[in-house]
Amino acid sequence: MYLAYWGFKEFPFENVPDPRFFYLSRSHEEGLTRLIYATQMRKGGAMLSGDIGCGKTTLTRVFMQELPAHKYDIGLIINPKLRPLEFLQEVLYQFDIKNIPANKGDCLRALNQRILDNLKNNKETLLIVDEAQLLNEQTLEEVRLLLNFQLNDRFLLTILLLGQPELRDLIKGMKQLEQRIAIRFHLTPFDFDDSIRYIRFRLRKAGARKNVFSREAAEKIFEHTQGVPRKINNLCDLSLLIGFSQKEPVIYSRIIERIINDGAIF
Template sequence: MNSEELYAGYFGLDERPFTLVPDPSFLFWSGQHKRAHSILEFGIMSRAPITLITGEIGSGKTTLLQNLLKQLDDTVNVGLISNAQGGRGELLQWVLNALSVPVDPSASYVTMFQKFQDFMIEEYAAGRRVVLIIDEAQNLSTEGLEELRMLTNINSNKDELIQLILVGQPELKGMVLNPNMRQLAQRVAASFHLNGMDEETVGKYIAHRLKVAGGTGEEFSDEAVAKIHEATCGIPRLVNQLCEFSMLYAWGEEVKQVNAGIVEDVLNDGVFFGGLSLKEDPSSDCLFLSQRYRADATEEKN
């Protein structure tokens, strides 16, 4: 059996359903993901100066962006920046590069800003809108966020010449709501925060991926789903990781349906590092941390 098959053949699947590589064929839209996508669409169509999307690592933010980009036509010029850092001027250089505007790295800030402004006006005159997406925006400094806000001050009559979509982890929302960032917050016209899926949705998510892979959707018991939800807080990427290990364990034990005991074994063996990261991350906004993690934290304090 090759590495691609692993447990798939044992369960009668055509492929592994819980790999971490994004695959459009496995796309599952929960209610909140549909709402978040609607907010993104609204932000674009309404020419919102700033649209804010936040959520835990692995909550599906990148999937939302990928689907949004597929829907935009040639009238929208999109620039995408990931993990941008740097001081004044460096961020503007990131912006120009993302929009494919040639720039001399040694140029002064004033020169770069003038080039940026001229480009915005040219695009507007040609009937095109400019959308700048900043992924992992929580890594920006306060000064960086303020510099981005100032870019939205460029307008023509009633129209925004550039729209920003800020995407990041939960702390980004706190950064924007900081009293010192009041002017930035006032420019956020659309926002959505992705929470983890509830237990019912986790069950539907698991069944959906199993069926796409050629299964029945009943390869996990209800008790196993409950345990998975508890341990992952309903974060899609973590659900995938824990389901993958659970099916691997079930294959090894020659069990045809993953039960709560198997999920418990995976957790006890400490191979599910994603769940441990929830325990160790005090900034996590997960409201469903398992009793295991709460108990561990109490023991560590004692």
């Protein structure tokens, strides 16, 4: 609705994991670097945790784009709340394996064959499990056992676990698995400076030629959102709509205050 009014070519604050709108804060840059390192160096297990809305999914999409398709065979599980056999079957499905077996032993043999085929073709096998805090203890044990796919000098399968902060507690409760998570990182919200840069970055990506948020408005946004990207997106998007409806030249702090006081943003 407000694109032409603000001079945008597309909406700047959509809450979708679009890599084009990925802002590389210091925390996000370190998280991305660790994921790439864990994968390229075949570290076996790695974990990325972070609060809700901090950008784990978008970071993962960017990470996947960084990996050459001809060198990596990637399986991505986005809903891992499954029993152990269902989880193994989902792994095979995400690796595009046909005729998925009905029992655990055959599932493991099919996965092992896929990994060996990739090895012969000079491809690495990478399994990414999003929302990994939803894994139950039995399925987490299957994840640990999958890390047994290895040669004397290297892992044959890299597993990246992504999830909310409680994932760290789950892993700590399983010492054998925790010892196999060689690389880990906790993604944090933006600080004030990165929050300001983030807003301006997304405005430019959307085609804006000027900053449409006053300094005071940006301060109010950070105060309310505490630097959580998803919350920033929601507040900025609604403020742009209201600013458009009231024909404001820029987004002032009073618009942000009104949205917050109305309870339109949690």
